[in-house]
Amino acid sequence: MSERSHISATRLSIVLPAKNESRSLAVLLPDLRGRFPDAEIIVVDDGSDDGTVDLCQSYGVRAIRHAYSKGNGAAIKSGARAAQGEFIVFMDADGQHRPQDIPHLLTRLSEGFDMAVGARIAAGTQAGLHRAMANGFYNRFASWMTGQQIMDLTSGFRAVRARLFKRFLYLLPNGFSYPTTCTMAFFRSGYSVTYEPIEVQQRMAGTASHIRPWRDGVRFLLIIFKIGTLFSPMKLFFPISMAFFFTGLGHYMHTYFSSGRFTNMSALLFITSVLVFLIGLVSEQITTLIYRDTDA
CATH class of the missing domain: 3.90.550.10 (Spore Coat Polysaccharide Biosynthesis Protein SpsA; Chain A)
Incomplete structure (x- = not known):
């Protein structure tokens, strides 16, 4: 040695x-x-x-x-x-x-x-x-x-x-x-x-x-992707959620000023943004439970 x-x-x-x-x-x-x-x-x-x-x-x-x-x-x-x-x-x-x-x-x-x-x-x-x-x-x-x-x-x-x-x-x-x-x-x-x-x-x-x-x-x-969702879920899910949100916001602004309407596509993008965020939040809680013994 x-x-x-x-x-x-x-x-x-x-x-x-x-x-x-x-x-x-x-x-x-x-x-x-x-x-x-x-x-x-x-x-x-x-x-x-x-x-x-x-x-x-x-x-x-x-x-x-x-x-x-x-x-x-x-x-x-x-x-x-x-x-x-x-x-x-x-x-x-x-x-x-x-x-x-x-x-x-x-x-x-x-x-x-x-x-x-x-x-x-x-x-x-x-x-x-x-x-x-x-x-x-x-x-x-x-x-x-x-x-x-x-x-x-x-x-x-x-x-x-x-x-x-x-x-x-x-x-x-x-x-x-x-x-x-x-x-x-x-x-x-x-x-x-x-x-x-x-x-x-x-x-x-x-x-x-x-x-x-x-x-x-x-x-x-x-x-x-597996590692991302296992160790730091929100770092992966939050940007995806924000991408859907701002895409929906941009689509809504376009349809509002062009035709004065709130379209189904805008609603779908907003709902998807919320769902992805909630999935990330639940994943974060599950990750905390996985490491409750090893973090000690």
Whole structure:
């Protein structure tokens, strides 16, 4: 462990979700074991067919196997439930995340933060232009929703306080959006989140991304709306309500001065504005109930 980190490896669990990543794990696991000999290392095999479990056993690493692929988020949840450490580090198993960056994240936890996220400063080397633009949009949207600057909403490399992270397991989806959900959940509950710049390595040869740009792009778009309604509903519903209201007002002014009438379309737009506002208000109350235990 680095001298910068004040967290003992005996209190640390390292969780790696993996699906057919045996080639990269063959390099990553001995590196992790050499750097953190006392840490609990857990590989969650999400339905691999490349001998991942046998590889873990050869390095003395604990392996949890899913009988079939359930998704990255499901693997994260399985690993978090099994982790015994006071602190958990989550990192990808494809070789993009560097073990030498772990002490930097742990240092931020020792400074009092509840979650430290590895913010990719070289994301462009791994992602195409469309991925970089999408990530930028997600970051800006989430920053607006939370009122806090979010440098990397989708990074899977992070260190957390285990007892706090486990409170939100029921919120996490089984797919690739667990970083988005847990980050927003921490902000919503008033926990401290910080970002540590990291470099992203090239994915090891023989490994491939499990993200499909078009299919998962649509899913991420839906997640944006889900996250918005789950954590800050009025920030999403209120602008929509105002858009309907002012559209209705503009339509009414036009029809009033042109023909002296109040039309059905104006009435529909005003009613829609009120309904959207009320839905947002009810959603805000439901959100408060969801977090009544975690906010304590």
